[in-house]
Amino acid sequence: xxxxxxxxxxxxxxxxSRYGVIITAVILVIMNIIYTPNFFSINTLWNLVIQxxxxxxxxxxxxxxxxxxxxxxxxxAAMAVCGAVLAxxxxxxxxxxxxxxxxxxxxxGMINGYIIGRFNIQPIIVTLATMMSYxxxxxxxxxxxxxxxxxxxxxxxxxxxxxxTIPVQLFIVLLFALVIYILMRKxxxxxxxxxxxxxxxxxxxxxxxxxxxxxxxxxxxxxxxxFGAILEAARLSSVDVTNMGKYIEFDVVAAVAxxxxxxxxxKARILNSLIGAWVMRLITITVNMNNIEYAYxxxxxxxxxxxxxxxxxxLNRSEGKNI
Amino acid sequence: xxxxxxERNQNTTANPAVSKLACRLFGVLKAEGVMVCFLIIFTFxxxxxxxxxxxxxxxxxxxxxxxxxxxxxxxxxVILTGGIDLSVGSVFALSGVIAAIYAPFxxxxxxxxxxxxxxxxxxINGLIITRLKIEPFVATLAMLIGARGLCHLLTHSLIIxxxxxxxxxxxxxxxxxxxGIPISGLIFIILAIIISIFLRSxxxxxNIYAVGDNEAGARLSGIRINRVKLFVYTTNxxxxxxxxxxxxxxxxxxxxxxxxxxxxxxxxxxVLGGTxxxxxxxxxxxxxxxxxxxxxxxxxxxxxxxxxxxxxxxxLGSILLAVVIFQKVLLIGKQP
Numbered sequence: 001x002x003x004x005x006x007x008x009x010x011x012x013x014x015x016x017s018r019y020g021v022i023i024t025a026v027i028l029v030i031m032n033i034i035y036t037p038n039f040f041s042i043n044t045l046w047n048l049v050i051q052x053x054x055x056x057x058x059x060x061x062x063x064x065x066x067x068x069x070x071x072x073x074x075x076x077a078a079m080a081v082c083g084a085v086l087a088x089x090x091x092x093x094x095x096x097x098x099x100x101x102x103x104x105x106x107x108x109g110m111i112n113g114y115i116i117g118r119f120n121i122q123p124i125i126v127t128l129a130t131m132m133s134y135x136x137x138x139x140x141x142x143x144x145x146x147x148x149x150x151x152x153x154x155x156x157x158x159x160x161x162x163x164x165t166i167p168v169q170l171f172i173v174l175l176f177a178l179v180i181y182i183l184m185r186k187x188x189x190x191x192x193x194x195x196x197x198x199x200x201x202x203x204x205x206x207x208x209x210x211x212x213x214x215x216x217x218x219x220x221x222x223x224x225x226x227f228g229a230i231l232e233a234a235r236l237s238s239v240d241v242t243n244m245g246k247y248i249e250f251d252v253v254a255a256v257a258x259x260x261x262x263x264x265x266x267k268a269r270i271l272n273s274l275i276g277a278w279v280m281r282l283i284t285i286t287v288n289m290n291n292i293e294y295a296y297x298x299x300x301x302x303x304x305x306x307x308x309x310x311x312x313x314x315l316n317r318s319e320g321k322n323i
Numbered sequence: 324x325x326x327x328x329x330e331r332n333q334n335t336t337a338n339p340a341v342s343k344l345a346c347r348l349f350g351v352l353k354a355e356g357v358m359v360c361f362l363i364i365f366t367f368x369x370x371x372x373x374x375x376x377x378x379x380x381x382x383x384x385x386x387x388x389x390x391x392x393x394x395x396x397x398x399x400x401v402i403l404t405g406g407i408d409l410s411v412g413s414v415f416a417l418s419g420v421i422a423a424i425y426a427p428f429x430x431x432x433x434x435x436x437x438x439x440x441x442x443x444x445x446x447i448n449g450l451i452i453t454r455l456k457i458e459p460f461v462a463t464l465a466m467l468i469g470a471r472g473l474c475h476l477l478t479h480s481l482i483i484x485x486x487x488x489x490x491x492x493x494x495x496x497x498x499x500x501x502x503g504i505p506i507s508g509l510i511f512i513i514l515a516i517i518i519s520i521f522l523r524s525x526x527x528x529x530n531i532y533a534v535g536d537n538e539a540g541a542r543l544s545g546i547r548i549n550r551v552k553l554f555v556y557t558t559n560x561x562x563x564x565x566x567x568x569x570x571x572x573x574x575x576x577x578x579x580x581x582x583x584x585x586x587x588x589x590x591x592x593x594v595l596g597g598t599x600x601x602x603x604x605x606x607x608x609x610x611x612x613x614x615x616x617x618x619x620x621x622x623x624x625x626x627x628x629x630x631x632x633x634x635x636x637x638x639l640g641s642i643l644l645a646v647v648i649f650q651k652v653l654l655i656g657k658q659p
Binding site: 071115119120121122124125126128129130131132133134135136137139140143144250253254257263264293294295296297298299301302303305306309310313 | 407451455456457458460461462464465466467468469471472473474475476479480587590591594600601631632633634635636637638639640641643644647648651652
């Protein structure tokens with residue numbers, strides 16, 4: 001009976017990495033309810049999920065990549081290329097433009113995955129290089145200008161509500177989250193991704209085609225970036241090739257990190273990443289609604305990231321090497 | 324084994340002299356790849372542009388290399404330990420802003436406070452990484468956001484201009500020249516030499532390599548890993564702050580948005596210079612050449628004039644990819 005009362009560090013670490021972000025979200029919401037006037041209205045909630053949808057989509061893709069012990073910092077630039085392609089081919093018809101955009105995202109992701117998987121080079125360096133190249137590519141397609149997206153149906157997409165109530169952005173995010181969740185939890189592919197993140201050499205010896213799994217992981221991340229580009233283009237009715245998706249990779253990686261997915265790979269927490277993206281947005285909304293300077297939201301974000309990662313890593317350390 | 328491979332094997336066995344020469348050529352390429360790359364670009368530029376090889380243009384090259392170069396020197400040490408520091412761009416901006424804000428209280432105070440802010444940021448990075456055991460990527464990512472936030476907070480997102488009458492030597496830090504050589508360029512070269520000697524011939528310097536090469540091994544052989552890392556991140560913050568102050572001195576103002584993407588450029592220069600991102604292997608000399616390659620490419624684009632700026636991004640990215648793939652292929656080629 002005695003062990004029952006002792007705190008087992010392994011279990012504590014496990015619980016924290018699983019529920020830490022949920023606790024953070026709940027604390028933020030409660031603080032908001034107390035301090036922020038008009039916070040608890042349905043509009044705020046819709047705003048939260050709509051504004052966070054782009055980061056949320058890309059966070060889901062990034063979670064898979066980070067689970068393979070990789071990282072993709074080219075997502076923001078890939079998003080800009082997708083946006084440029086979307087704007088350029090919109091006159092050819094919405095369906096063609098959308099298909100081409102998604103294809104572009106997949107191809108850009110596969111380029112990353114191919115180089116990382118084939119040559120076994122550190123993902124951060126490869127995606128740093130492709131980040132620059134993709135940004136240049138986007139500017140080349142758009143000739144450095146802001147590209148208008150001229151299609152009324154497409155521009156009205158942002159205001160469309162599924163079943164008359166759910167904003168389309170939330171619907172897409174939830175659908176994508178469901179697909180990724182099933183992919184990571186119920187399929188061989190998901191298991192193989194976690195195996196590679198845990199120990200790539202062991203996974204290869206055990207017969208996992210590591211090259212193919214890495215290729216697909218980065219392709220999914222690229223696909224998520226193209227989803228993000230479509231939503232952003234629909235929201236703004238234009239694509240700014242120079243600034244679209246700039247710095248979004250930092251928000252995305254931070255969301256994954258506070259979601260409890262270890263950046264050293266091996267364990268994916270899909271739904272927590274989603275909540276992580278919402279927490280990042282919640283911080284910004286809190287700051288905005290209380291008329292606090294923008295700068296504070298950056299500092300609060302910093303503290304939340306450090307706190308969330310530190311606690312899980314400290315608990316993790318007392319438990320042992322890996323969880 | 325396919326026919327081509329057999330043929331190649333026969334060739335090598337038949338011609339030991341040729342294979343020896345090829346081996347040696349490979350070795351030179353591997354060790355001096357950056358230098359070769361540098362010389363090719365330099366010759367290309369000197370042949371194609373009359374303006375390039377003039378004293379004035381070379382001095383300008385040195386000037387533009389110096390600021391990002393000082394950041395890259397610190398980054399080299401961080402990467403040698405197997406870490407990474409994404410916060411340098413923000414720390415760079417923070418120190419420049421602080422120096423500009425406190426310039427009316429005397430230039431010594433301003434510079435000291437600017438340097439102190441960088442030192443503290445670096446120290447906090449180091450403490451978070453060593454004490455809280457957070458991966459450098461995440462810890463410095465957080466600092467990137469936080470220090471940038473502080474910049475905006477201190478300046479209310481405005482540019483702070485420094486009164487020109489405040490001090491002569493402060494502005495000459497950024498703009499001054501000694502016999503035609505920019506002072507900041509001289510500082511960069513001197514710092515590079517000092518750090519190079521430090522890395523090669525002091526105990527702490529060797530320990531930096533040891534930690535990056537094999538952390539567990541270094542710990543078992545009695546090296547205080549945490550101290551080494553703390554030193555490296557603190558020094559890096561200090562160097563980034565110093566570079567930020569030089570920029571403020573050069574422009575005569577502190578910008579909260581300065582140093583945007585400097586972390587990426589610094590990492591790019593370090594990797595171009597042949598330092599392995601996994602740590603343990605690399606030289607300051609490589610980083611210095613890497614910086615000059617970047618600056619020369621920029622210069623060529625400026626001299627060419629007609630080429631759109633976005634090709635620069637594509638070309639830089641492609642060069643970086645080519646270099647890392649080349650390094651990897653050569654390394655794999657050596658140990659089958």
